[in-house]
Amino acid sequence: MRVVRGVGNVFIILGLTLLLFVVYEEFGTSLVTNHRQTVLADVFDPELHITPAPGASASATPKPITPVHYSGPQPLFRLTIPRLGHGWSRIVVQGVSLYSLAYGPGHYPQTKMPGQVGTVGIACHRTGWGSPCININQMRVGDLIYIDTPAGRYTYRVTSPPKQIEKTDSWVLNGDPSSTDPYKLAITTCTPPHTSLHRMVIWADQISPSPGQKPPPVPA
Amino acid sequence: MTYTKPKRQTPAGRHRRRRFLPSRRWQRIVIYILLAIGYAALMWYYVFPWADRIINRPTLTGG
Numbered sequence: 028m029r030v031v032r033g034v035g036n037v038f039i040i041l042g043l044t045l046l047l048f049v050v051y052e053e054f055g056t057s058l059v060t061n062h063r064q065t066v067l068a069d070v071f072d073p074e075l076h077i078t079p080a081p082g083a084s085a086s087a088t089p090k091p092i093t094p095v096h097y098s099g100p101q102p103l104f105r106l107t108i109p110r111l112g113h114g115w116s117r118i119v120v121q122g123v124s125l126y127s128l129a130y131g132p133g134h135y136p137q138t139k140m141p142g143q144v145g146t147v148g149i150a151c152h153r154t155g156w157g158s159p160c161i162n163i164n165q166m167r168v169g170d171l172i173y174i175d176t177p178a179g180r181y182t183y184r185v186t187s188p189p190k191q192i193e194k195t196d197s198w199v200l201n202g203d204p205s206s207t208d209p210y211k212l213a214i215t216t217c218t219p220p221h222t223s224l225h226r227m228v229i230w231a232d233q234i235s236p237s238p239g240q241k242p243p244p245v246p247a
Numbered sequence: 248m249t250y251t252k253p254k255r256q257t258p259a260g261r262h263r264r265r266r267f268l269p270s271r272r273w274q275r276i277v278i279y280i281l282l283a284i285g286y287a288a289l290m291w292y293y294v295f296p297w298a299d300r301i302i303n304r305p306t307l308t309g310g
Binding site for chain 2: 040044047048051052055056123125128133135150151152153154155156160194195196197199200215216217222223226
């Protein structure tokens, strides 16, 4: 009888541990990443030189930039995808190690930067760590994606529906093979949600600025 | 005539039981709570991050 009770207690503890792990994955990691994104915004947004909205008072006192202590991966640009939710915007950091992705979406270091000929590759978590790409399967052809850099805003248009791939399909970082646009974007994440069984990719082509032109400033 | 409660004798030899937890109920409850908090902290800060690294990888191999 004591053995049965002991085994039962072990199963109860294991069950509670699994429940705690779900809480950790869904909420605990997101608390960390959301806080880091707030710090990243304080560090990076002043570099974007955001232009005031039309009609805004030009004589308004500019917000003083307070130095923020930050020692994480380098912030590169702000990624905005309206389809993923109202106000969906994340700061992308350099690197796709799990350390970097704990700060937000990460830029594949071997891919190009916005404005360079080639593909901009971005990886982002679908579960946990803010779950930035949880709704990426809702992306549709024609959806717009914005990348704001200190040089200006780059606009991309999705060229194909979300595509399931395998984790070894690194060729997807060359961009949509059916597109002839030299400026491309590829975003990878996990699928199905809450697992890492497969990967999913979104491809987009740059539609603004035109090749050789300077990007427009980042709107407020 | 008064009743005197007989003293409970400790079993000798191999039948002797050692008590690991305090006899008072509230002391046992405090120890259970502390053990639960310590176990949860160990899981949260050491085991779960390790498990997350295994099951939560959105990147491409070689990417």
